[in-house]
Amino acid sequence: MDEYLKRIGAARPSIPDMESLRELQLRHLLTVPFENLSIHLGEPVVLDEQALVEKVVERRRGGFCYELNGAFAVLLRSLGYEVTLLSARASGGDTLGPPFDHLALRVDDASGPWLVDVGFGRFSRYPLRLDLRTDQPDPGGTFRIAETGDGDLDVLKDGTLEYRLEQRPRAMADFEATCWWHQTSPKSHFTRxxxxxxxxxxxxxxxxxxxxxxxxxxxxxxxxxxxxxxxxxxxxxxxxxxxxxxxxxxxxxxx
Incomplete structure (x- = not known):
């Protein structure tokens, strides 16, 4: 994990607080690219914690949501943060992606629950409050989290739905089938x-x-x-x- 911190140019936090979380997310976004190169290089994406961290740290690569947020979750937990994996369905305009289409993180600290996402490309630079229902200004746009009738959360940027987020905790293995679909299906935007x-x-x-x-x-x-x-x-x-x-x-x- 020291090498991971060095990779993103961040110091080890003395305590796992919100200020450090903001800095860690920003440093990750500035140093680790969002990319789907493995799919087009014939490299399988393996949702194993060690493999994900090695890809980011040792191979100095990036990845897409499962890889980036999966690796970042390992780092945050090692630093003392409470991290929960959450499933989301990305918005395609009038439709939503398949279940487990996107992996995002819930991070809890003394200040409350936060939505952390380093794997969605153009998104917020800093964590968003998950329990706040008003506008949240960010350098990446104005974000709002709204409750849906079935208990999910809609995450909007500048008034446009980015993804629908489940609140049920998930395990990395839950995302394997959809990760495989994204790597292989001609309908996946990652293969296209x-x-x-x-x-x-x-x-x-x-x-x-x-x-x-x-x-x-x-x-x-x-x-x-x-x-x-x-x-x-x-x-x-x-x-x-x-x-x-x-x-x-x-x-x-x-x-």
């Missing part, structure tokens, strides 16, 4: 897209196949990368990801 994205101090960097998108405030710059070497360098320089070969993008056979 190739993405690597990371929060920066001034905005966000995203590499979608060979399209590099850099946002700074309201300014957006796009650049198409033309060679394999240029693309591999972009993974290294913008996301800290060292690859020996490119992932094969959907619809293209020449990785």
């Amino acid at each position: 897209s190739l993405i690597c994205s990371i929060l920066t101090e001034t905005g966000r960097d995203t590499l979608s196949d060979r399209l590099l998108i850099r946002t700074t405030g309201n300014d957006r710059q796009e650049r198409h990368l033309t060679t394999d070497a240029e693309t591999l360098a972009a993974y290294r320089d913008h996301f800290g990801v060292e690859l020996t070969r490119l992932p094969t993008a959907p619809g293209r056979s020449d990785g």
Whole structure:
């Protein structure tokens, strides 16, 4: 866990309090990318705590929700936080994703219950109060958590539903079937897209196949990368990801 803290550039908290939790979440978002490269590199995603931590810390990779929030949960528990795995269904506009579509974290400390999520791409930079039903301003937007009629919680960003969150505690094994579906189904947005994205101090960097998108405030710059070497360098320089070969993008056979 000391190596994990070093990986994200965070100091070990003296006590597991809210201030430290805010810093840990932000440092994680700034250093560990949201990416689905393993699916397009032919690497199986294994929902085992040791494997998840090794991928983030030793291999210096990122991942998607099961991997990022799964590994972060291990770190937080080692630091003394009370962490519960929660299942969510991501919003697809008029529909919701399948059960166990998303993994998020509930973290409890003396100040109350918090929603912690380092695995949803463009989301809140800081933890959100799970028991608060009013607007929660964040650098990532204005968030609100609303109760549903069946006991779930709707998580909204700027008035738009991001995902519907269950409150029942879950185990990592509960997410294995849907994780496998996301890796293999032609209906999964992870098999249909190739993405690597990371929060920066001034905005966000995203590499979608060979399209590099850099946002700074309201300014957006796009650049198409033309060679394999240029693309591999972009993974290294913008996301800290060292690859020996490119992932094969959907619809293209020449990785």
